[in-house]
Amino acid sequence: MGNRADQVIGDVLKRIHEAIVDNDVTYDEYQAVKQWLIDVGEAGEWPLFLDVFVESAVEQQVYRDREGSQGTILGPYHLPDAPVLDAPYELPKRDDEQGDRMHFSGRVVDHEGNPLAGAVLDVWHADAKGLYSGFDPSVPEGILRGKVIADDEGRYEVRSIVPAPYTIPHDGPTGKMIAAADWHPWRPAHIHLIVSADGYEALTTQLYIDSSDYLDDDVASAVKDNLVVHLEPKEGEPEVLHFDYDFALAPARTPAVA
Ligand code: DHB
Ligand code: FE
Numbered sequence: 200m201g202n203r204a205d206q207v208i209g210d211v212l213k214r215i216h217e218a219i220v221d222n223d224v225t226y227d228e229y230q231a232v233k234q235w236l237i238d239v240g241e242a243g244e245w246p247l248f249l250d251v252f253v254e255s256a257v258e259q260q261v262y263r264d265r266e267g268s269q270g271t272i273l274g275p276y277h278l279p280d281a282p283v284l285d286a287p288y289e290l291p292k293r294d295d296e297q298g299d300r301m302h303f304s305g306r307v308v309d310h311e312g313n314p315l316a317g318a319v320l321d322v323w324h325a326d327a328k329g330l331y332s333g334f335d336p337s338v339p340e341g342i343l344r345g346k347v348i349a350d351d352e353g354r355y356e357v358r359s360i361v362p363a364p365y366t367i368p369h370d371g372p373t374g375k376m377i378a379a380a381d382w383h384p385w386r387p388a389h390i391h392l393i394v395s396a397d398g399y400e401a402l403t404t405q406l407y408i409d410s411s412d413y414l415d416d417d418v419a420s421a422v423k424d425n426l427v428v429h430l431e432p433k434e435g436e437p438e439v440l441h442f443d444y445d446f447a448l449a450p451a452r453t454p455a456v457a
Contacts, residue, residue: 267447281344289358298327298360314353318396387411399448
């Protein structure tokens with residue numbers, strides 16, 4: 200087998216060189232890009248930039264043949280140590296948390312529809328201003344993050360508030376690039392999940408709220424049609440907006456025998 204680093208890095212550089220020729224790039228542009236790359240690093244924006252502009256292509260390539268539910272990008276805002284919640288499975292929130300109340304429920308099953316008892320759903324999302332706890336200092340630590348465990352029939356439920364669309368920070372170099380290109384910095388309102396069960400491939404995904412702006416125009420290119428959910432007043436609790444969603448996990452990939 201050839202040297203993979205030689206192959207991939209060589210190919211990336213070749214394509215950059217081609218773009219320079221095709222677009223007749225100037226020395227001023229080269230110097231501006233070099234400074235911009237330095238600025239992205241100094242601002243700590245590489246996780247942000249890569250997850251917005253590159254991760255979706257990796258996700259689609261790696262999981263192109265996956266059985267079961269669709270996944271999408273992880274993004275930069277997952278924190279692994281969220282607490283396991285008890286009934287009524289409500290994500291921690293502020294006393295005066297803004298936003299409509301939300302409830303969602305469904306089942307976690309395997310690729311053949313058998314329930315996965317004890318499956319773990321790690322859930323996190325932005326607040327009603329589109330901000331994430333643990334990253335934006337104005338949001339208290341631990342807010343709007345938690346894990347729930349599916350019951351013996353694979354059933355789960357989660358309570359929280361409806362998140363708002365998210366704008367990637369636009370005061371730094373990533374925002375400067377977006378403005379220079381005349382793009383917009385928005386992602387549609389979404390809920391992040393990692394659904395896992397022993398013996399199955401963990402599913403990293405997001406659910407998108409169908410009334411949100413930017414569904415057709417996500418800056419991170421991570422929306423897939425069957426990840427869009429429709430919220431309706433919950434039976435018996437009309438002030439709470441509800442949707443159902445089932446997750447089907449694929450068996451863990453067994454590593455190839457060397
Ligand atoms: C980014 C933010 C998100 O909330 C997300 O889901 C994906 C990417 C980002 O800013 O990079
Ligand atoms: Fe997000």
